[in-house]
Amino acid sequence: MKYFTNACPARGAGLILPRVKKSGRIIIPRKTIYRLSIYLRCLARLKENGLDTVSSEALAKAAGVKPTQLRKDLACFGTFGTRGLGYDVTELSSRIADELGTSRLQPVILVGVGNLGLALLSYRGFEKEGFEIIAAFDANPRRPRNKQIAQPILGMDVMPKFIAEHGVKMAILSVPAPSAQEVANHLVDCGVAGILNFAPIVLTVPEDVMANNVNLAIELENLSYFIRD
Amino acid sequence: MKYFTNACPARGAGLILPRVKKSGRIIIPRKTIYRLSIYLRCLARLKENGLDTVSSEALAKAAGVKPTQLRKDLACFGTFGTRGLGYDVTELSSRIADELGTSRLQPVILVGVGNLGLALLSYRGFEKEGFEIIAAFDANPRRPRNKQIAQPILGMDVMPKFIAEHGVKMAILSVPAPSAQEVANHLVDCGVAGILNFAPIVLTVPEDVMANNVNLAIELENLSYFIRD
DNA sequence: AAGCGTTTGTGAAATATTTCACAATATTTC
DNA sequence: GAAATATTGTGAAATATTTCACAAACGCTT
Known part of the structure; x- marks a missing residue:
């Protein structure tokens, strides 16, 4: 789970809390949301090409970012990968789509x-x-x-x-x-x-x-x- | 003049240098360049409305940013303001245009x-x-x-x-x-x-x-x- | 020309984001 | 089934950006 130094420094000096919205969801940075959209499109192309799994390195390259950044982005809302193997293309797609809320029209x-x-x-x-x-x-x-x-x-x-x-x-x-x-x-x-x-x-x-x-x-x-x- | 911790940490550990390109110009962050474009357009509208000078507070408000950010952005490539008064609209416009290189078609x-x-x-x-x-x-x-x-x-x-x-x-x-x-x-x-x-x-x-x-x-x-x- | 109110310019602090480094854990091979 | 190999997940470090706080500098008034 990712943690942020909370934007409100008043209570509990130095205390580290996960940053959340009123609604209860954890805040995901805007830049990360943009990249999630890009990952989603890259995954769609990979799926068209018949790939079942993909490593953070390969997906990051396709999206034009560093592998660690991709993994940090995903860490904002869960852990979906299999160590030693990578990510299931279909599952990761639907998890990102869920998070973005693009599932419905x-x-x-x-x-x-x-x-x-x-x-x-x-x-x-x-x-x-x-x-x-x-x-x-x-x-x-x-x-x-x-x-x-x-x-x-x-x-x-x-x-x-x-x-x-x-x-x-x-x-x-x-x-x-x-x-x-x-x-x-x-x-x-x-x-x-x-x-x-x-x-x-x-x-x-x-x-x-x-x-x-x-x-x-x-x-x-x-x-x-x-x-x- | 604005200073950055140099991106290359190898030479002279801890040494602070202004960050420059090979060409000799100081690097201006991409986000700042975007905002300079916005300032330029706001200044154009102010000029149309007949304003000669503008404070960082007023211009920042028009551009949707904080006054300090505007001033820091300008500090990247010079100092054009008059303390106690603000900026000359025409002069600031042409300085930003020069910096962006938008002067020629x-x-x-x-x-x-x-x-x-x-x-x-x-x-x-x-x-x-x-x-x-x-x-x-x-x-x-x-x-x-x-x-x-x-x-x-x-x-x-x-x-x-x-x-x-x-x-x-x-x-x-x-x-x-x-x-x-x-x-x-x-x-x-x-x-x-x-x-x-x-x-x-x-x-x-x-x-x-x-x-x-x-x-x-x-x-x-x-x-x-x-x-x- | 001295004092007052205003506004810039900027070092330092705060915040945000990216990257590193590596332990953890899975698969594959022999 | 143990060792080798691959790859994730993440705390910590590094870097980048924004904001604060205030001294310095100017115009205006008297």
Whole structure:
């Protein structure tokens, strides 16, 4: 079992406790969660190739990390390996999937049907990972010509009702920057707890809401910095 | 000036040195570089709003970080503030832009003109950030109907010549997962030093090449983990 | 020009993350 | 079935990053 120095230093100076959430689960660092997602995809490919077991060394190499890091990551929520042999591919997959909570299908909505939003709508890569964009919303909900879009494109006015009826907890935000914060507030009011934000601004959201940012210009800028030597 | 414990512990045990690259520049942590990009965008908005100076507290709030972190980030490459007053918006902008090397326009190519690639081609958000997608490549270079794409869409066979002639150093990779590694190898052979990878696999590249990954399914998975409590 | 309020810059402390080193324990071989 | 080999799980060390705390420096007011 992994232990952390507890973030609250007040009680019992020097006392070491496992760090836990209010819900009782042990906190797993965000970086570890990202890597678990990567491990899961590597395991899927290994399984396709007919492998039954895999060592931490092989899996780590496939995921682009060090073997010890992989093992430490797994140690956050259990011990699944067999010493001398490695991990059972199928079992490890399902344990990680359980931990990530990707076992059930999550409904997602998309807000902002511009260039990028439209591309994301027709992107078929989410479903096999456990997510489904079930509807899109736009202030000006025109159905694009010459496009095979399976999802309905609805007006912003019906969004609250839709979110409540379908139990939507996550949204992809691909509106222009100037309206992003306003729309995000609206989403939060409707009960959305996770926002994947493509607008190039810093969203301000309540503490119990999570906003992940994907900013393509910043990614390019980052690359450009590190390649000039 | 900021100091690090040097990563190489061999010479002069315990000796503290500023961490530098072969080129002589001090290494700035990757996370700091990301934040510098964010500061730059916040400063641009402040300037639009007519502000001349800004305190670390105000800028940090706009960027979603703590004031001390902002100041430490800036301390990596100089001291630009005026005590008691704050930072000159214009000056700080240009200093950060200089450090990031975003002053000149960078030519970028895109490989893989599928749904996502097409959307990125028509995305007008890069240019004003200093990047321009000057051409796209695809194994099957058809020009899509009903789309206003300014860039030429070329076959893979002419890619090496194009890269050499235009001094391209960065590429956006939006091909399907199975061919991503092969195409990446090809790009590296042609002299590309930075790859922004949208394919959902872990790329293996030489040490002097940088590959940043954008994986939308993983971002969603990450959200979904942290919102269930 | 001296005092006051403000805000930067930074060494040191606190926290977080990664890596090391190796005991523990399984499989395989002879 | 004992020895050799392989590989996990993990405490401790090393490294990295963030935050604190406060001296130093500036502008403004009087």
